[in-house]
Amino acid sequence: DVKVTQSSRYLVKRTGEKVFLECVQDMDHENMFWYRQDPGLGLRLIYFSYDVKMKEKGDIPEGYSVSREKKERFSLILESASTNQTSMYLCASSLWREKLFFGSGTQLSVL
Amino acid sequence: GQQLNQSPQSMFIQEGEDVSMNCTSSSIFNTWLWYKQDPGEGPVLLIALYKAGELTSNGRLTAQFGITRKDSFLNISASIPSDVGIYFCAGHNGQNFVFGPGTRLSVLP
Numbered sequence: 432d433v434k435v436t437q438s439s440r441y442l443v444k445r446t447g448e449k450v451f452l453e454c455v456q457d458m459d460h461e462n463m464f465w466y467r468q469d470p471g472l473g474l475r476l477i478y479f480s481y482d483v484k485m486k487e488k489g490d491i492p493e494g495y496s497v498s499r500e501k502k503e504r505f506s507l508i509l510e511s512a513s514t515n516q517t518s519m520y521l522c523a524s525s526l527w528r529e530k531l532f533f534g535s536g537t538q539l540s541v542l
Numbered sequence: 543g544q545q546l547n548q549s550p551q552s553m554f555i556q557e558g559e560d561v562s563m564n565c566t567s568s569s570i571f572n573t574w575l576w577y578k579q580d581p582g583e584g585p586v587l588l589i590a591l592y593k594a595g596e597l598t599s600n601g602r603l604t605a606q607f608g609i610t611r612k613d614s615f616l617n618i619s620a621s622i623p624s625d626v627g628i629y630f631c632a633g634h635n636g637q638n639f640v641f642g643p644g645t646r647l648s649v650l651p
Contacts, residue, residue, distance in 0.1 A: 437584075464639075473545060473630075474641045521584055528573045528634035529592075533584040 433458045437522050437534035444541050450509040452537050454522030460532075462525045463505035465489075465497060467518040468536075474521070480505055512541045544569075546631055548642035556650050561618040563645045565631035573634035574614035576605050579644070580627045588629075589616070621649050 438453035456463065464479040466489075476489030478497040486497050494516060498506045505524075509516055517540050525531040547566045555561055565574070573592055577585035589600050591607035591614060598605055602619045614633070618625055630644035 435584075473643045476638070479638075519582075525639075528636070530587055530590045531575060531632060531639055532587060533577075536582070536584040538582065 433532050435522055435524055435532050435534040437520075437537050439537050440535060442537060442539045444509075444512050444539065446513060446541060448509075448512050448541075450512050450539070450541075452507040452509075452520055452522075452539070454505045454507070454534055455503050456505075456522075456524040456532070457503065458524060458526075458532070459502070460524040460526050461502070462527065463499065464523045464525075464531075465495075465505065465507045466521045466523065467491070468521055469518050477507065512539075514541050517541045544635075544640045546633060546640055546642035548631060548645050550645055551643075552646040552648070554648045554650060555621055557621060557623060559621055561621055561625075561647065562615065563629060563647075564613060564615045565633070565642050566613040567633060567640070568612065569635060570611040571633035571635050571640075572611075574605070574607050575632040575634075575639075576603075576614070576616050577630050577632065578627050579630065585630065618647075621647075623649050623651060625649050 435456045465477040466474045475491050480486050480499045496508045520537045522534040576588045579585040589605040594611050596607040604617045606615045626649050628644040628646050631642040
């Protein structure tokens with residue numbers, strides 16, 4: 432079975448903290464994505480990567496950065512967390528336009 | 543960014559009934575995907591479609607890639623309580639994935 436694993440299901444952080452969200456996939460996919468999901472706003476793309484050490488901004492990259500040092504791992508970094516970054520964060524991976532697989536999500540609360 | 547249109551927004555059905563929902567766009571897509579998401583969980587892929595006119599089943603679920611390549615349909619037959627959740631569609635337009643807002647399904651016993 433294909434697997435996208437997110438390191439934490441729930442996280443509570445304080446405003447100003449640096450936050451790392453980790454994602455690992457075991458399908459040898461080139462493409463990896465970070466989305467956030469908020470009620471009424473749907474899924475919004477933060478960053479994506481088509482290859483190791485490569486990254487592209489999505490629709491809402493402000494306040495976030497990413498790292499992809501290995502093909503299977505894609506990290507999302509909140510340099511200085513703010514309350515408006517409280518959200519469900521979803522990592523996903525795919526082979527180009529084929530099936531997109533999601534992780535279980537990380538519910539982040541910033542206090 | 544672009545978003546797909548999904549209807550209905552929500553639906554309440556009796557256990558055992560069949561369900562139909564659809565996803566539409568003003569532009570063409572090369573891939574259609576259907577997901578189910580439970581509260582607090584990540585979306586789970588149900589069906590993937592890659593060709594116009596393609597009809598694919600996964601158990602009680604059947605989905606179709608519209609002939610115009612601008613829409614897709616998902617049918618659930620003989621609904622059961624565990625079908626409750628949010629179903630949403632996604633399409634790939636050759637550049638990126640685009641998502642619908644979801645259809646919330648409630649199944650009454």
